[in-house]
Amino acid sequence: MDARTVIAALRRGEPPSEEGLRWFAAGLADGSVTSAQAGAFAMGVCLRGLSEEARAVLTLAMRDSGHVLRWDLPGPVLDKHSTGGVGDCVSLVLAPMLAACGVYVPMISGRGLGHTGGTLDKLEAIPGYVTDPGEERLRVVMREAGCAIVSASEGIAPADRRLYAIRDVTATVESLDLITASILSKKLAAGLEGLVLDVKVGSGAFMKTMEEARALARSLVGTANAAGCHTSALISGMDEPLADALGNALEVRSSMEVLTGGAGGPLLELSVALGAELLAGAGIGGGEGKLRESVASGAAAERFGRMVAGLGGPSDFVERWSDMLPEAPVVIDVPAPEAGHVAAMDGEALGLAVVHLGGGREVESDPVDPAVGLSHVLRLGQAVEAGQPLARVHAAGAGAAEAAAQAVRAAIRIGEAPELGPLVRERIA
Structure with a gap:
């Protein structure tokens, strides 16, 4: 077997063999x-596509190109993956909620991509939190806290790491087959028994239409199930930020407000919906009630505290989080230009405003300022008076704050109240 044989088959439109893909x-x-050769392979897949069977084979081959975690834990090992949105800090809320319900969650997460925030960047706003603890520490935290949100080690799906970098420079990132294999090879390497996918759709998502979101959801669900991991997907709306904040420390604040029982809204509701989907798939009944009780009782917050302490953060973070997170030196409100209702939002533009503040990366090597971002973002349909704040900007300097304020004014349209669809649009199984 050699690379030319595999690439030539793709060029001719012939299905690659399992042996060839492995x-x-x-x-x-x-x-x-x-x-x-890797670039030619990526272009061949992009142009010719793969069958469902070949897509599953490629996913497993990329998973098996490195280390695959195995667990011996007294409960199901489950996880969630989001396709990316703005103000989306579900992982920080859902992982400890599930842990409080007797589930184990080894959540391998990523950093910010484009206009969307990265879970690891958010957690690194917590003083001392280590996202790459090594396998020995990961196993300890999993047993003691029930959840651990960490980065992929060098040994996890190295084939994907190599191919992803090549896709980025060969205009093949958009291939549904390669997106599916990339996402799932890393998730399946975590040794999961069940997975739920949160496929975002709307102005703040990568998938702007339901047709695009359905296609990705079906590809991910079909491939993961073919690979032996019980998987379903919820397509959720991302026409506005999920939380009322965008930015790393600010989204940790929003998450802690939910976990400590001080806030509800879409962030809590989507976390419950995704968690109930996972628990049902694992044969655990009454999931919604169990998840809500984990928040009301303080058990979910306590699990989050255990995870933070186990991964190098403060042992009293849950009790003192509001004093521990970094704050930006310049904070200004963005007044509404007129009265009316919040009629529409450009979620991608809001996300990019945070990137330009320094809260995300324009290139991979950019440092991230954990304190900057937007907070108190109004929700779609909300009534607003002229001069009332549309959002609050948190910036490192006055010039950056004013530029972000202009971006917010351009991204939020005032007019008639829109018809709002459900948060969860569709289930794919």
């Missing part, structure tokens, strides 16, 4: 496949 994934990981 060989190619191993070659990506160990370097025996060149960058030119």
Whole structure:
């Protein structure tokens, strides 16, 4: 077997063999496949596509190109993956809620991508939190806290790490087959028994239409189930930020307000919906009630505190979080230009405003300022008076604050109240 055989088959539109795909994934990981061959493979998949069977084979081959975690825990090992949105801090809320329900959650997460925030960047706003603890510490935290939100180690799906970098420079990022294999190879390497996918749709999501979201959801669900991991997906609306804040420390604040029982709204409701979907798939009944009780009783917050302490953060974070998170030196309100209702939002523009404040990365090497972002963002349909704040900008300097305020004014349209759809639009199983 060699790379040219696999690439030639793709060029002719022939389905690659299982042996060929496994060989190619191993070659990506160990370097025996060149960058030119990897680029040709990515373009071949992008242009010709893969069958459902071949997509599952590629996903498992990329998973098996590195270390696959195995668990011996007294409960199901489950996880959630989001396709990316703005103000989306569900992971910080859902993982400890599930842990409080007897589930174990080894959540391998990522950093900010484009206009969307990264879960690891959010957690690193907590003083001392270590996102790459090593497997030994990960296993300790999993047993003691029931959840651990960490980065993928160098040994997790190395074929994906190599192929992703090549896709980024060969205009093949949009391939549904390669997106599916990339997401799932890392998730399945975490040794999961069940997975729920939160596929976002709307102005703040990568998928802008229901057709795009359905196609991605079906690809992910079909492939994960074919790979032996019980999986379903919820398509959820992202026409406005999920929380009322965008930015790393600000989204941790929003999460803690939910976990400590001081806030509800879409962030809590979507966390409950996704968690109930996971618990039902694992044969655990009454999931919604159990998840809500985990918040009301303080058990979910306590699990979050255990995770933070186990991964290097303060042992009293849950009790003192409001004093521990960084704050920006410049805070200004963005007044509404006229009275009316919040008629529409450009979620992507809001996310990019946070990136330009320094809360995300324009290039991979950019540092991230954990304190900057937007808070108190009004919700769609909300009535507003002229001069009332549409949002609050948190910035490192006055110039950056004013530029962000202009972006917010341009991204939020005042007019007639819109017809609002449900938060969860569709279930794919």
